[in-house]
Amino acid sequence: xxxxxxxxxxxxxxxxxxxxxxxxxxxxxxxxxxxxxxxxxxxxxxxxxxxxxxxxxxxxxxxxxxxxxxxxxxxxxxxxxxxxxxxxxxxxxxxxxxxxxxxxxxxxxxxxxxxxxxxxxxxxxxxxxxxxxxxxxxxxxxxxxxxxxxxxxxxxxxxxxxxxxxxxxxxxxxxxxxxxxxxxxxxxxxxxxxxxxxxxxxxxxxxxxxxxxxxxxxxxxxxxxxxxxxxxxxxxxxxxxxxxxxxxxxxxxxxxxxxxxxxxxxxxxxxxxxxxxxxxxxxxxxxxxxxxxxxxxxxxxxxxxxxxxxxxxxxxxxxxxxxxxxxxxxxxxxxxxxxxxxxxxxxxxxxxxxxxxxxxxxxxxxxxxxxxxxxxxxxxxxxxxxxxxxxxxxxxxxxxxxxxxxxxxxxxxxxxxxxxxxxxxxxxxxxxxxxxxxxxxxxxxxxxxxxxxxxxxxxxxxxxxxxxxxxxxxxxxxxxxxxxxxxxxxxxxxxxxxxxxxxxxxxxxxxxxxxxxxxxxxxxxxxxxxxxxxxxxxxxxxxxxxxxxxxxxxxxxxxxxxxxxxxxxxxxxxxxxxxxxxxxxxxxxxxxxxxxxxxxxxxxxxxxxxxxxxxxxxxxxxxxxxxxxxxxxxxxxxxxxxxxxxxxxxxxxxxxxxxxxxxxxxxxxxxxxxxxxxxxxxxxxxxxxxxxxxxxxxxxxxxxxxxxxxxxxxxxxxxxxxxxxxxxxxxxxxxxxxxxxxxxxxxxxxxxxxxxxxxxxxxxxxxxxxxxxxxxxxxxxxxxxxxxxxxxxxxxxxxxxxxxxxxxxxxxxxxxxxxxxxxxxxxxxxxxxxxxxxxx
RNA sequence: GCGGACGUGGCGGAAUGGUAGACGCAACCGACUUAAAAUCGGUUUCCCUUGCUGGAGUGCGGGUUCAAGUCCCGCCGUCCGCACCA
Numbered sequence: 018x019x020x021x022x023x024x025x026x027x028x029x030x031x032x033x034x035x036x037x038x039x040x041x042x043x044x045x046x047x048x049x050x051x052x053x054x055x056x057x058x059x060x061x062x063x064x065x066x067x068x069x070x071x072x073x074x075x076x077x078x079x080x081x082x083x084x085x086x087x088x089x090x091x092x093x094x095x096x097x098x099x100x101x102x103x104x105x106x107x108x109x110x111x112x113x114x115x116x117x118x119x120x121x122x123x124x125x126x127x128x129x130x131x132x133x134x135x136x137x138x139x140x141x142x143x144x145x146x147x148x149x150x151x152x153x154x155x156x157x158x159x160x161x162x163x164x165x166x167x168x169x170x171x172x173x174x175x176x177x178x179x180x181x182x183x184x185x186x187x188x189x190x191x192x193x194x195x196x197x198x199x200x201x202x203x204x205x206x207x208x209x210x211x212x213x214x215x216x217x218x219x220x221x222x223x224x225x226x227x228x229x230x231x232x233x234x235x236x237x238x239x240x241x242x243x244x245x246x247x248x249x250x251x252x253x254x255x256x257x258x259x260x261x262x263x264x265x266x267x268x269x270x271x272x273x274x275x276x277x278x279x280x281x282x283x284x285x286x287x288x289x290x291x292x293x294x295x296x297x298x299x300x301x302x303x304x305x306x307x308x309x310x311x312x313x314x315x316x317x318x319x320x321x322x323x324x325x326x327x328x329x330x331x332x333x334x335x336x337x338x339x340x341x342x343x344x345x346x347x348x349x350x351x352x353x354x355x356x357x358x359x360x361x362x363x364x365x366x367x368x369x370x371x372x373x374x375x376x377x378x379x380x381x382x383x384x385x386x387x388x389x390x391x392x393x394x395x396x397x398x399x400x401x402x403x404x405x406x407x408x409x410x411x412x413x414x415x416x417x418x419x420x421x422x423x424x425x426x427x428x429x430x431x432x433x434x435x436x437x438x439x440x441x442x443x444x445x446x447x448x449x450x451x452x453x454x455x456x457x458x459x460x461x462x463x464x465x466x467x468x469x470x471x472x473x474x475x476x477x478x479x480x481x482x483x484x485x486x487x488x489x490x491x492x493x494x495x496x497x498x499x500x501x502x503x504x505x506x507x508x509x510x511x512x513x514x515x516x517x518x519x520x521x522x523x524x525x526x527x528x529x530x531x532x533x534x535x536x537x538x539x540x541x542x543x544x545x546x547x548x549x550x551x552x553x554x555x556x557x558x559x560x561x562x563x564x565x566x567x568x569x570x571x572x573x574x575x576x577x578x579x580x581x582x583x584x585x586x587x588x589x590x591x592x593x594x595x596x597x598x599x600x601x602x603x604x605x606x607x608x609x610x611x612x613x614x615x616x617x618x619x620x621x622x623x624x625x626x627x628x629x630x631x632x633x634x635x636x637x638x639x640x641x642x643x644x645x646x647x648x649x650x651x652x653x654x655x656x657x658x659x660x661x662x663x664x665x666x667x668x669x670x671x672x673x674x675x676x677x678x679x680x681x682x683x684x685x686x687x688x689x690x691x692x693x694x695x696x697x698x699x700x701x702x703x704x705x706x707x708x709x710x711x712x713x714x715x716x717x718x719x720x721x722x723x724x725x726x727x728x729x730x731x732x733x734x735x736x737x738x739x740x741x742x743x744x745x746x747x748x749x750x751x752x753x754x755x756x757x758x759x760x761x762x763x764x765x766x767x768x769x770x771x772x773x774x775x776x777x778x779x780x781x782x783x784x785x786x787x788x789x790x791x792x793x794x795x796x797x798x799x800x801x802x803x804x805x806x807x808x809x810x811x812x813x814x815x816x817x818x819x820x821x822x823x824x825x826x827x828x829x830x831x832x833x834x835x836x837x838x839x840x841x842x843x844x845x846x847x848x849x850x851x852x853x854x855x856x857x
Numbered sequence: 858g859c860g861g862a863c864g865u866g867g868c869g870g871a872a873u874g875g876u877a878g879a880c881g882c883a884a885c886c887g888a889c890u891u892a893a894a895a896u897c898g899g900u901u902u903c904c905c906u907u908g909c910u911g912g913a914g915u916g917c918g919g920g921u922u923c924a925a926g927u928c929c930c931g932c933c934g935u936c937c938g939c940a941c942c943a
Contacts, residue, residue: 021895231861231862232861232862232937232938235860235861235938236860236861236938236939239859239860239861239938239939240938240939242939242942244942244943246943266943267942267943268943269942269943270943281943319941321941345941346941347941347943348941348943349941349942349943351942352942352943353942353943354943356943357943358943359943360943364943365858365941366941366943367943369941436942436943437942438942554937554938557938558938558939663869663880663881663882664869664870664880664881664882665869665870666870669863669869669870671869672868672869674868674869674882674883676868676881676882676883677869677881677882679882680881680882681881683895683896684881686895686896687896690896726869726870726871726880726881727871727879727880729880729881730870730871730879730880730881731879731880732880733879733880733881734879734880737880740897799876800876801875801876802876803875803876803923803924805923805924806875806922806923806924806925807924808876809910810909810910811876831910832909832910833910834910835910836910843923844923845923846875846923846924848875848924851875851876852875852876852924854875854923854924855923856923856924
């Protein structure tokens, strides 16, 4: 019987050995250079999926590689354990969210352990435990004291049946995703974090993040959305309701100021509200504006509508010019000043609006001065030459814009301003399963922070989910407290924090977890920033921006001083699978289909025809999910890990296939057979040694660049070369080194083989092999010979052959001679050791 | 609408401007075997009946260069992000 590697035995055995030896426990006091490798921690949904496996395998390879290179590695794991699914489960299954979450964590921890990740489990944390969120409450109070927390009325999507706030993604066709009830807009007083204080710093800091994907940096830059322009007030003609004297506007196109033909204010603007109080028509117009949905599709198709207030403003550069003031549904309240001046000729929205309501359309930008009277048939939004614009005429758009700002500042009616698209971060959630906001509301003193010696504010366990809404609101005892300031009867804040707050600092808590404070500054700074962070691109904006903000906020509070939390970022692709649908349109899982006669796919139970759909991300709705657990049972951890790293570049999607996993399992056995070859032969094998050292260099470089698919290919090549080699001392050495190179990817196999070969210690503790430069190159090279750039032949020559010799050898080749005929070559290009190109 | 990425065999994908298709999957042929599994060897970009003095070939059309998958210009297609941001 042939000796085979048996993962069912080896995997648990080595996992136990690593745990006993505390192999992956990170020592903060170690004198070794430190490397913090982190993957985005999972939400404990109940089961590990292939996306997790791929994500954590990549991080694990890097962590093990760094360890072998001599780094002290921090590679932790935890649970992003607050969130709505737990509450939904509570509602549906009558289980407590905590019980549900903790059971899920236990199951998923076991699953992760089966894959053999080199994780420091001693630092495991779960955001739903008071030991974590209590410290988060302390940090929240720090931010409050630093002036980074404020309370504001804001409009939310309100589900009147479930009595809860919905995120935009939970509003489908204007209805609550769960209740199906039409969503209302409601004003709620909510807690906000002042992320806009850091808008410029968050933007300019992106430039230093050289180890981040350009795509993510760009996405964040666009999200922050910096624009330069002019802010000024239009003076109102006459008296107006509310007593306002002017309307502030912001524009990035101050060069078009002479093209203004109306001023539009948002339905939420103070002046609009003041008007509504006096004019029923204005009030009803504003009410209809608020009805529409907030989804992207609805906004795009929404018709521009306006209401003429009858008010007028005076143009700042021409007092004889009066512009009508409209309330318009397309003006956003929370960008700029909530008001704008409309230039129909040079803005698509203003054009649509002006066309509809018969407002003047005046050209003030043209391709040249002669085109000043060309008709405007559609909005011309590009830049050009200012026309019909008094003192601006003839200037290019950029110069004209600057000139207007200069005059405004000199005359004192406006100023240059930098505007950001970024909004402050609303962190209030009307949910139970989250971090309680540590605030007490007192009728006398207003909102007061919970005294620190009363932290953590622990979530009450005795809550009911049988009625919609936030159970904290209904919990009588929990909400009743005395005001810490004046002692009067007061009530607790019942909103909880957005779960993105939990994930904004967990990487700091991993680095340092004292009992009495969120983290120890010196210890945290010893590990941070995270050297390599790995996760899905879906977090490119929110999570990564919030964490960058939180780091800066901590610096503001004096608790921590690091510039950026994540030095290197890598966004990995998804795991995909083919989809299948029966003829009547039911999605079928891969288990429900089989290959019928003639290679057609049929449904196993009925024999009915099946259409193969697109390759898509694994999802329950499409039923194209492959559960990792049975795959692990069948093939073992190493085959799964190897397949996750093979084939596709890690930033791209990986197509799951049964052939792929079988190929990976085959490779594991191939390496095992090599490792079991008899050793002790003598003799050199220079070509194999060269191959070996080239592979050492290639694999190291590939892992360093997170190009795992290339590392895999290089190891395949080395494996084939060793299989073909005759016994020799060099072959023994090559096998030994192969195990070291493969160890980060297939650690159980590597340990088992290492031990069977009588090597001392564990391979997890071995050093990474070093390549010998002298062995990276061959003595002989193959030189390509081209005629007119087309390959005609090759020649083998000693390395370092001179240009003249190479040219002579190439010209002597029969194929070259026949190509050239009698003509002498016009020119010969020689690239030493690579190529000769003869130009005829 | 704005911004970005990508397009190479049957499939996933390799290729510092210098021999396109490494490596894997799949398929086919063969060896071993009573047989199967496992394993090993070989073939596989396309076209011409065949080719180690055949031709074409990296989405399409141009260009730069001795030389282009790679650089530049213009199209086409696919995917992703943002989206009434003044």
